[in-house]
Amino acid sequence: MDLPVVAGVDGSEESLRAVDRSADEAALRGAPLRLVYASLWERYEGSLIAQEVGRPVEEVIARDVMGAAERRAHQRRPGLVVTAAVLAEEPEAALVNESSLARLVVLGCRGRGGVAELLLGSVSLSVAAHAHCPVIVLRGRPEEPAVPGRVVLGVTEKGACPAAVRFAAEEAALRGVPLEAVRAWRRPAHTTAGHPPLSGAPVPAQEEAAEALEEALRDLPDGLRAQRRTAEGPARDILVDASRDAGLLVVGVRRRSGRFGPRLGRVAHGVLHHARCPVAVVPEPV
Template sequence: MADLPIVVGVDGSEPSLRAVDWAADEAALRGAPLRLVYASLWDRYEGALIAQELGRPVEEVTAPDVVGTARQRAARRRPEVQVSTDVLPDEPEYGLVRESRTARAVVLGCRGRSGITEALLGSVGVTVAGHAHCPVVVLRGSHDNQARSGTRGRIVLGVAGKREGAAAVRFAAEEALLRGVPLEAVRAWRRPGHATTGHPPPDFVQGYPQLAGTPAHLHELQAAEAVEDALRDVPADLEVHPRTVEGHARDALLAASHEADLLVVGSRRRHGHYGLQLGRVAHGVLHHAACPVAVVPEPS
C-alpha cells in the first residue's frame, strides 16, 4: 500500500492543475508517490492555457507538454513528493479506471457548475467515480482555481445504513487523522406520514442525551444507531461528531459540505455491470457539493 501512487487525471486545464495541487498535498500527507496521467485519443492538445505558459502556438502543444507542465506544478507545490507522468492513448474515463487498479486514490478536477460543465463531469468524473477500484476525489468547490487544504477544519462522512459503508468510514477516519481535524458523521432520516412517536429507551439515551425527555421518532433513533454502529471501530484518539438530520440525505450532505474540507461517501457496485453505478446521493453530491468529494467503493 505504501508504494501505491495517488493518480491525477490532467488535461491542461486550470481545474486539473488545481487537482494536481490538492493531490500533491495529499501525497505529502500520506508519504505516497504522485502519478500524473493524461489520457486522450488525440495526439495534440487544443487548449490555450499550456500554450500560453510555454509561449508557443497552440498547434505545437502536445501531450508530453501537458504532463510536463503538471509535473512542474507539483514540484513547486510539494518538492519532496516523488512524481511520475504518463500519456495514455485512450479515452480518459477508461484509462483512469484502469489506473485505479494500482492506485491509492484517483483525483480529478471539476470545471464549475454550468450546464456544459455538468455534462463533462457526467462523462468523465461520474464514470470514473462509478467504476474505479479505489477512492475517487473530485475537486468540487473553490472554483477560483486555487487548492486550499484544511481551511474549514473537518471531514464530513455520509453514513450509510447499519453495517454498510465500512470502506468509506475507514477512508474518512484516516483523512481526519492525517489532517488532525474532527470527523463529522452525518446520517439523514425521514419521518413517514404514518410514523408514531415515542421515547427512546434509557440505555440509548445515555449515549444521546439530546434525545432525553423529548419525543423521538423510531426513524431518528435508527439513524442515530446507524451512526453509532458506523463509528464503532474508528481510532479512539479521533475526535468524532455524530449527527442526525431530518430530511433527504443528499440535501443534508450538501449543506454539510459548506463547512467541510472533504465530503466522503460510499458507493456499492453492481458486479459485472458497466452502466451507471452511483446512487442518487453520490451522484448528487458530485455535481453540487461545495467542497471536494471522495467516492469510496464498497465491496459487493
C-alpha cells in the same frame, strides 16, 4: 508495492487544482504521485497535421501540459516523487485502469472539454462510478480558497461502507481535523404535523439513525475526534448542506458485479453534482 496517488491532468484550471490536491494527498501519505494525461489524439488528428509537425498536435500539447504539471507538483511539494504518463486512450478507461494500482485518484470537476453550465464533467462522473480505489472530485468554485475544515462522512440508509469509514477516518487523522458522521432520517409518511411525538421524544426513525451512526463508528481509531449527527430530511440535501463548511465529504458506494452503466447511488450522484467542497467516493465491494 508503494501505490501512488493518481491525478488526471488535461491542462484545464480544474486539473491544475487536482495536481495541487493530489500532491498534498501523496505527501501526507508518504506516497509517490502519478500524473496521467489520456486522449485518443491518434484517432482524431489528421495525418497531414502529424506529418507537418512530426507528431500529432494533441501529443505536443500533452507533453507541454505534463511538463507544466510536473513542475507545479514539485513546487507544491518539494521532494515528492512524481512520475508522468501520456496515454493514447479514452480518459475514462485510462483512469479507471490506473485506479486498479492506486491508493487514490484525484480529478477536477470538469476538464477543458467541459461546458461551463454542466454540473459535473462526464469523465469525473464515469471514473467516480467505476474506479477500483477512492476518487476525490474537486467540487467547489476554483476561486474559493481550500477549507481546512472537518471531514464529513455520509452514513446512508443501508449503513456506512466500512471502506468509506476507514478512508474518512484516515483523512481526518492525516489532516488533524474532526470527523463528523451524518445520518439523515425521514419521518414516516403517516406522521403529520398535527400529531407530533409526545413530549418531544425521538421518533423510531431518529433513534434508528442514531444507532446506525454508533454502529458505523464503533471501530474508529483511538484519539480521533468524532462527532455524530442525525438530521431529518433527504440524505442528499443534508449532506450538501453539511459540505458548505467542510473540507471533504466522503460517501461510500457498493459495487455490484455483472451490471453495466453507472454504479453510483442516488445520494453519491447527487452530492457529486451539488456539493460545495471536494467529494470522496469510496467503493465497497459486495
